[in-house]
Amino acid sequence: MTNITITAADKTGSFSVYTAAPKSSTGPAVVVIQEIFGVNYNVRSICDWLADEGFFAFAPDLFWRQKPGIELEAKNPEELQAAFGYMKAFDGQKGLDDIQTTINHARSVSGVNGKVGAVGYCLGGYLAYMTAAKTDIDASVGYYGVSLDTKIDEAKTIKKPLMLHIAEKDGFVSPEAQAAMHKGLDDHPAVTLYDYAGVDHGFARIEGSAYHKEAATLANKRTIDFFNKHLKGA
Template sequence: MTTVTIPTLDSDASFTGYIARPEGGAKAAVIVIQEIFGVNPGIRQKCDKLAAEGYLALAPDLFWRLKTGISLDPDIAAEFTEALDWMGKFNQDAGIRDIQAAINYLRAHEGAAKVGCVGYCLGGRLAFMTAARTDIDASVGYYGVGIDGLLGEAKAIANPVMLHIPTADGFVPPETQAAMHAGLDDHPKVTLHDYAGLDHGFATEVGKRRDEAAATLADARTSAFFAEHLA
C-alpha cells in the first residue's frame, strides 16, 4: 500500500494518505474523502479505480487526530457502531482544513494543475463543505448527510458540484432531500441526481450496501463530470 505524508496547513504536524498513481502522467488529481469507516479497503479501491481512469487519487486519513489508520467494515455491527463513535468525535472544520492541505500538497508536490474531490457519506457532506470553503476545482458528493444545514454556504460555491441522492436514504429523510433541492436546484454550479428507492451507501465498492446498476450509473456521471471539469 502506497502512502504519502501531508503537512498540515500550519506545518505543525503531518498526516498520511493512501495514494494511487496512474500509469504515465496523471491528467488531474482527485481527493477521495472517506466515509465514517476510515480509509478502508473500499475507499482505497475508489482511489485505484480513479487511477485506472488516469487520475492521481489521494485518500487522506482525516481521522488522524483521533486515531491513525482507522479501517472499519460497515457490514460488521460492532465496527459500524465504532465508526459512529469516531464520527461523533470528529472535528469537521479541522477536516476541511486537512482537505485544503491535501489540495495544496497535490498542487505543490505532485504537480497537479487541477484537483477535484469525491466523497461518500460523511465524505459527501465534506465534499460539499470543500466546495464552499476551499479552492477545489470540482466536487462530487455521494449520499452526503446533513447538507440541508449547510445550504447557507452555497453562495460561496464557485466551481462545479455534483451530488448523488438516493431517495430512500435512511440517514437523509425526504424533508432533507426536499430542502437540498429547494436550496440548490437553481444554483448555476450545482447538479443533483436522485436515485429512486435506493438507500445510503449504494455506491460502495464492497459489501452489502452496493447496488450494482445504480453505482455504475452514478460513477459514470462522476467520470463524465471530472472529464469535463478537470480537463
C-alpha cells in the first residue's frame, strides 16, 4: 500500500493516488471513487479489501484542485459541513477526466491484465455511473449514488456492465428519485439495480452511523462477484 502521483490530462498539475496491490502478480484493477470526505481511512480500507480479493486498487484524490490531501470524517459536524462545501465546488467533468487518467494509468501497471473496473460511494456512486457513461471502463459499481435520477439520459451511452446499490431509506435520494432510476434503468441491458430495504445512505461505511452489517455484506459480495465475472472472467 502506497501513494503515487499522476499528472492530470490537462497538465495543470498532478494528483495523489492511493494504491494497493494483490498478493498475486497479475489480475484486474479497480478505481475506487471517493465520497465527499476525500481519500480518507475508509477509502483506503476499501482499496485494501479489494487487494485482498485479488484486485489492484487505485483511489485518486479528486478534490486536489481545491485542496490536495483532504481527509474528513462524516461523524464530525464541522468536517461534514466542510465536505459539503468541497462537493459543491467540485468540477464533475474534471473529476471524470482524472478518473479516466487513473484508468489509463492502471492499465499500464505491470501485472494488470488490461481490465479495469470502478466502484464509488455517495458522490463516488454518482461518478461511477458517469464513469460507465463517459469513459472506457470495463465495469462499474455505484453505492448509494446521488442525483442519478437527473442523469438517466446518460444511460444511452452505457455499454459495459454497471451495478447500482440503492438504499431504500436514503436521506439524500428520495423515493421519487429511486422510482425514476428504476423506471429509466430497469430495462437497460447493461445495468443491474439492487435495493436494500430499511437502510440509509452510507450503509456500507463501516465506521458510519448508518452502517448496516447485513446489507453491507450482501452488497460487497455482489460487488466482488460482479468484478470477478466481468474483470476476471470467473
